[in-house]
Amino acid sequence: MTKDIILEAKSLTKAFGSLVAVDDVSIAIQAKTMHAIIGPNGAGKTTLFNLLSGVLPPTKGEVFYKGENITSLPPYKRAHLGIGRSYQITNIFPNLSVIENVRLAAQAKGKDNFKLFRKVDDFHEYVNKAYEVIGIVDLAGRANDFARDLTHGEKRKLELGIMLACDPELLLFDEPTAGMSSDQVPELISIINQIVQQRERTAILVEHRMDVVMSISDVVTVMNQGRILAEGAPSDIANNQQVQTAYLGDLYGELA
Ligand SMILES: Nc1ncnc2c1ncn2[C@@H]1O[C@H](COP(=O)(O)OP(=O)(O)OP(=O)(O)O)[C@@H](O)[C@H]1O
Ligand SMILES: [Mg+2]
Known part of the structure; x- marks a missing residue:
């Protein structure tokens, strides 16, 4: 696995009035990996995607793509640089x-x-x-x-x-399997996985289905109330007591 960072967010913050949806989030995405972002409803995952893809301007913080500061670029310019996004x-x-x-x-x-x-x-x-x-x-x-x-x-x-x-070199997926029946999920996930593996792309995946996340991700970042709660390999996250206590156990039952 290469150590190249393709996308980096530094202290990203987005406030909607008094609600801080994304709160001082710093995250580095390694090239050619599948990086999942999980967290309970309202954790700020979609807002983070909106900041990364340029749909929303941050209240504070910066976004770098291949070392270039893209914080002020609109979505179409980020798309031309190679950032693709699926929309809800x-x-x-x-x-x-x-x-x-x-x-x-x-x-x-x-x-x-x-x-x-x-x-x-x-x-x-x-x-x-x-x-x-x-x-x-x-x-x-x-x-x-x-x-x-x-x-x-x-x-x-x-x-x-x-x-x-x-x-796109970097693909942002916000719940790609939303609304799909369970029997259709494996095929879509396998296609996404193949695109990343065989075409050497990078993907950031927001996904609620834990079995999917744990099976295909290289790195998992857990968000909670706008902040990063934990980050690590899927097995580390599944066994992380803090994550379990915060929500995984409640929402998804036994993971191990
Ligand atoms: N445009 C907006 N104006 C005001 N509040 C917003 C806006 N967009 C999001 N929020 C709020 O910010 C918080 C984070 O929302 P966000 O959609 O990023 O969460 P999420 O992690 O994607 O949740 P879900 O898993 O349900 O998709 C929520 O409290 C939401 O109500
Ligand atoms: Mg969302």
Whole structure:
């Protein structure tokens, strides 16, 4: 495992009025790892993601990507640098086909998307990219179907495909399995895992399903009330008495 830090937050704080949703959080994400962030409802996980992806400005603190201070960059500029994020509110165009949804995402990332006369070659490149991506997320058989006709599980795969079309190096997943039935979860998780392992990407994963977190993460950070409560390897976190007492035991029962 490399010691390269791809993303670093220093003393990140976000206050909503008197509520401090993220409270002096410093975190370093090592490149090419799966880094999970867990914690009870309202712990500040999504707010932290909003700060990392640029959706919200921090009240205090800084974010560095590959050593560059990106604290004041808007989300689209962070996306161009290689930070991809899946959103709770979907980016899917329901009345376009699966392949068109992914092609548009690839094109939006293309450097020349504002050119007046786009070359035909470029168009083919985006289409090829889109087919490559829907292969990865196992939607090739649905390429020409309307996105609106996909099952919930397939829509989550399409969201993943839309994120992958932009070739992110760092992927931020906020509860990617939310709303999925248990039998659909392993496939999506396995796809995410493969993307990180085989394509040497980095992922930060917010996930409530403890079995998923413990099985695929390299590092787990536990948040509670806006702060980092603990950080370590999954087995350390599962056996951490402080974490157990704070919430793991209550919420998820026996972990070991
Ligand atoms: N835009 C906002 N305005 C005011 N308060 C907010 C806002 N966004 C989040 N909060 C509050 O900040 C706290 C942290 O919320 P956040 O959504 O980050 O938690 P979370 O860890 O993602 O929770 P969950 O597991 O339920 O998704 C909560 O108390 C929430 O109500
Ligand atoms: Mg959340």
